[in-house]
Amino acid sequence: MSLSAGRLLTILLTAAGLFLGEYCIALPQNLAVPGGVAVVPVKADEQATYNGHPVMVAKDNGAFFAIVGIPLSEKPGTYEIKTPSQVYTFSVQAKDYETQRLTITNKRQVNPLEKDLTRIRRERSEMDRAFTRFDTAIPLAVDFSLPAAGPVSSPFGLRRIFNDQPRNPHSGLDIAAPEGAPITAPAAGKVVATGNYFFNGNTVLLDHGQGLISMYCHMSRINVNLGDVVAGNEVLGAVGQTGRVTGPHLHWSVSLNNARVDPNLFLVE
Ligand SMILES: [Zn+2]
Structure with missing residues (x-):
């Protein structure tokens, strides 16, 4: 079985990441519009909620982020992400779809x-x-x-x-x-x-x-x-x-x- 250079590089980077105790993931793009995703820095890896529903919390480069899906029906405005220790806010901008x-x-x-x-x-x-x-x-x-x-x-x-x-x-x-x-x-x-x-x-x-x-x-x-x-x-x-x-x-x-x-x-x- 042959190993492509790209695949080998991925394996080496993964190994380096594990060795450093930091596995980096590519977070989704932050685009806080209806039908978009808000990527909001949070201080700790604890359960976060938006509109009363649990949302994803991911670790990247040693920092934590709440990753929130914004419904297409959401109105522009300011919204809250709640965690047991803190409330964070983010704003949703308007977007016109064709x-x-x-x-x-x-x-x-x-x-x-x-x-x-x-x-x-x-x-x-x-x-x-x-x-x-x-x-x-x-x-x-x-x-x-x-x-x-x-x-x-x-x-x-x-x-x-x-x-x-x-x-x-x-x-x-x-x-x-x-x-x-x-x-x-x-x-x-x-x-x-x-x-x-x-x-x-x-x-x-x-x-x-x-x-x-x-x-x-x-x-x-x-x-x-x-x-x-x-x-x-x-x-x-x-x-x-x-x-x-x-x-x-x-x-x-x-x-x-x-x-x-x-x-x-x-x-x-
Ligand atoms: Zn379709």
Whole structure:
């Protein structure tokens, strides 16, 4: 087995980091807007909350940071992070997302039937259970790589109008790739939900620790099972066009403390 120079360098740097007792992680970008992430220095590694919900606390270079997902619906203003010993504040700035009009030919996917609504509600509660997890036993993994090769065909946060009817903003980003192209884990994680959902089609949700959950939709094939622990870059399945789609692509969502946030903020160059 040969070792690339880059891989060897990573191993040496990791070893040096462990030796120094400082393992540096690439924190997500600080962008305190609706749909963004606030990276707020805190004094100690203690449980922090935002709007009453636990938030991630990560260590980088010997310092601690609360990493807060800001919902797309949050209004600009000043918000609090509470810890047992202190209250910290951060401000959320406004951000304008663009509007996109889409035509869906399957009208049932825009205005579902009564029996579809029962299924949609059941699936939504299954996904909500995954999105509201806060698991501190899963090793935290925040340094993401792109889960599929291809251009971004629809960015995060777009305000969407399906067949002239306003719907929820785009809560992930779409990567255009042909049916069958591999989808890989952006970082290590645990499979916490999987199924064939009405809107999202074949779907996998990964838990990366401390409320950081990622989701892969419209898959043609799923290679993993509920409870599996996957490594970064491990194949989760393949790109497809199951669920509400206009063509094959990967819809990739990243959720932090149950707020869908821009996946780009977690990508390491
Ligand atoms: Zn999408």
